[in-house]
Structures are given as structure tokens and as C-alpha cells.
Amino acid sequence: MHRIEELWSIYQNKFADTGLKKGAFSAPGRVNLIGEHTDYNEGFVLPMAINKGIFMLGQLRKDRMVKVYSIDYDHLLTFQLEELTFDQENIWVNYIKGIIAQYRKSGYDLTGVNIVFTGNIPQGAGLSSSAALEVVTAYLLASLHEIKMSAVEMALLCQRAEREFVGVNCGIMDQYIAVMGQADHALMIDCRSNQAQPVPLSDQGYSIVICNSKVKRELVDSAYNQRRNECFQAVTYFQQKLKGPVKALRDVNLVELQAAAADLTEQVFRRCRHVITENERVLQAVTALRANDFPEFGQLMIASHLSLRDDYEVSCRELDCLVELALEKKGVLGARMTGAGFGGCTVNLLKENRVEAFVKQIKAEYQEKTGLVPEIYCSAPSNGAGKL
Ligand code: GLA
Numbered sequence: 001m002h003r004i005e006e007l008w009s010i011y012q013n014k015f016a017d018t019g020l021k022k023g024a025f026s027a028p029g030r031v032n033l034i035g036e037h038t039d040y041n042e043g044f045v046l047p048m049a050i051n052k053g054i055f056m057l058g059q060l061r062k063d064r065m066v067k068v069y070s071i072d073y074d075h076l077l078t079f080q081l082e083e084l085t086f087d088q089e090n091i092w093v094n095y096i097k098g099i100i101a102q103y104r105k106s107g108y109d110l111t112g113v114n115i116v117f118t119g120n121i122p123q124g125a126g127l128s129s130s131a132a133l134e135v136v137t138a139y140l141l142a143s144l145h146e147i148k149m150s151a152v153e154m155a156l157l158c159q160r161a162e163r164e165f166v167g168v169n170c171g172i173m174d175q176y177i178a179v180m181g182q183a184d185h186a187l188m189i190d191c192r193s194n195q196a197q198p199v200p201l202s203d204q205g206y207s208i209v210i211c212n213s214k215v216k217r218e219l220v221d222s223a224y225n226q227r228r229n230e231c232f233q234a235v236t237y238f239q240q241k242l243k244g245p246v247k248a249l250r251d252v253n254l255v256e257l258q259a260a261a262a263d264l265t266e267q268v269f270r271r272c273r274h275v276i277t278e279n280e281r282v283l284q285a286v287t288a289l290r291a292n293d294f295p296e297f298g299q300l301m302i303a304s305h306l307s308l309r310d311d312y313e314v315s316c317r318e319l320d321c322l323v324e325l326a327l328e329k330k331g332v333l334g335a336r337m338t339g340a341g342f343g344g345c346t347v348n349l350l351k352e353n354r355v356e357a358f359v360k361q362i363k364a365e366y367q368e369k370t371g372l373v374p375e376i377y378c379s380a381p382s383n384g385a386g387k388l
Pocket of ligand 1: 035036037038039040170171172174212339340
């Protein structure tokens, strides 16, 4: 990671001082502990911010130009505030353009800006590097323009940028946790009310270990939208069938689902079963964590993985392999795929004193089984976006 002084010196090599307001900011990646594919069903999720992030420096300009230098791509791009077109070649800049477009759409009169950024969140690994880029950009622009907005408003603005500009129909989880993460806490987000409760998750002899399968999530966008549609299809059915109001799968329980089995396709039935049981598991996981019942938390993670694998069908051979290998290891309480699926990472809960052995064994065994070299990261729950 670049130290802040180094980043400023890279900045000064690229840009002249405009004499206007400047600042340095960061936003983290995230790992979701439990509650997968529940956010767009207005359910519950329990992510934590991780100790990897995006670091961005910027200064306002007197004109209407935006100049962005990506240190990691060693690429400088320039565009006008009024000229926000999708860039097919430099995908990364679209997250920045998307945020600017949303501020403008909300009526904020932005001026030009010079930006330099770098990051250490692995891309395409399901650790939300894109949400971090959106959030750090939103944070920088809000700070430099002295725009006051609540954390939830900022998360929603970033989600709209991703949906409308980048074209990925995501839920709120990734942007929310990148804004609101708290050190030593996971965050239980109610994706209907958009309210969150921090749940203490500090050391106590257990560690969160993330295994990157190194399978890039290629299918993810089309399969993601397909899963969403299956859920929405079920909602339309339940709206006609049930007496109470049904806005999302959040409003349907297991008994109601079972009673509808004959009317739904077997596949849609399983999708619903995942969402309904996963919401339940998040609530149980929060109770377990508050009671320091880590073994129970681990069991819920395992059940979540099986449900994602068999009912929601968003796992893949490599993720299953990582989970199976993990569960054979001493001191492992739980393991599951995390994020949208089809590749990316697993998240594991294990005894801290077993981490070293775990890392060594998983690396060797996963490579032997798949030919892929995994990357493994340990992270305590970290803070959300902030000033550096
Ligand atoms: C992606 C989306 C999130 C969420 C997860 C699955 O990360 O961006 O909104 O839906 O997948 O839980």
C-alpha cells in the first residue's frame, strides 16, 4: 500500500496546485459473513468492511474538466463534467463518471476536479472493489464541494450509479457497508428500512479468513439478473395468493412457500426457499454473535453455503472445493461462498491459533485439486469510508 505522503507526491507530479480545496479519502472492500442474495429481496445481510480499500486524493479545479489518474493502471483520463459517456475500454472510469452523473442528476452543481487513486482490493473477486471506488469518489466529491448528505443517502446514490451508469442491477449491501463499516463490528443491514445495527465482532480467539478461488466471476451479471427475476416472478405470484401485502420475498414465510409448491416451478420454489431461510439464518447469526456463540454462527454459515449451492445455484466447483477443504481442517467453525457467486471468495470462521496451519494446508490442497493458486487474506472488521 502506498503511504499517504507518497500518494501526494504522485499527485503533485501529475497536477499543478489549483489553490482550491483538496483532500485524501478512502473506502474499504467488504466480505459478507451471511445473508447472500437477500438484499434485493428487502431482507437482511451481515457484511463487514475489510482492511483493503481504495485511496483517493483530489483537488477542485476552476474549470469543468475532470482529470483522473489511476496509479494502478498508470492511465490518465480527461473528460468534461457535461460529457459523461460510458467508456468501453477503461471500465474503471465508469464508476467515477457514474457518481458524477448521479450528483448532477440530484441537482448538485459540481466543478471540475483532479483525482489520483490506487487500491489493494483484488478485482473480480467478490470483495466489492467497484462499490469501494464508487463510495470513495462520492465521499471525495461531497467533502470537496461541502455537500451534506447522510450515510444512507450516499450509499443509495452509489447504488444508483452502479445501476444506471454501469448497468449492474445490484442491491444496497456493498455500497452501504463501504460507507458505514465499523472497526470491530459486522453490520446487520435491514435492506427494507435501510437501517443498520452494528454487531460486535472482535477478536476473542477467532479470525475471519477469506480465500480467493481465483475464478473470475464471469457468468455473474446475467445469472444475477436471472435470479432477481425468478424472485420477482415469485413475488408477483404471492401478491395474488396471499392476503397480507407482499412487496418482496421478505414478506413470505416458509409455510406459505410450502403451500405454494404445486403452483411454482421447482426451480423458483428452491430460489424462494433459499431467500426465506437465509433471512432467518441472518437473524439467528446476529443472535449467536451477540451471545458469543461462534460454533452456532459457524453452523449457520455452513447451512448458508449449502442453500446457495443447492437451492440458489450460484456456487461453483472451485468454491465448493474451498469450503469442503476448509471444513476438514482443525479449528474451522464455518465456511461459505460470499458475494454474488460463480467464483470469487469464500469466507471462513476459525480459531485464531489455527490460521497459520489453515492457510498452508488450503493453499497446497486447493492448488493440487484445481491447478489454481488461491490467495488468502485475514481481516478484522474495519471502518467505512473516511478522510485520510
Ligand atoms: C453482489 C451485489 C449485492 C448482493 C450480493 C449477493 O455483491 O452487489 O447487492 O446482492 O451480490 O448477496
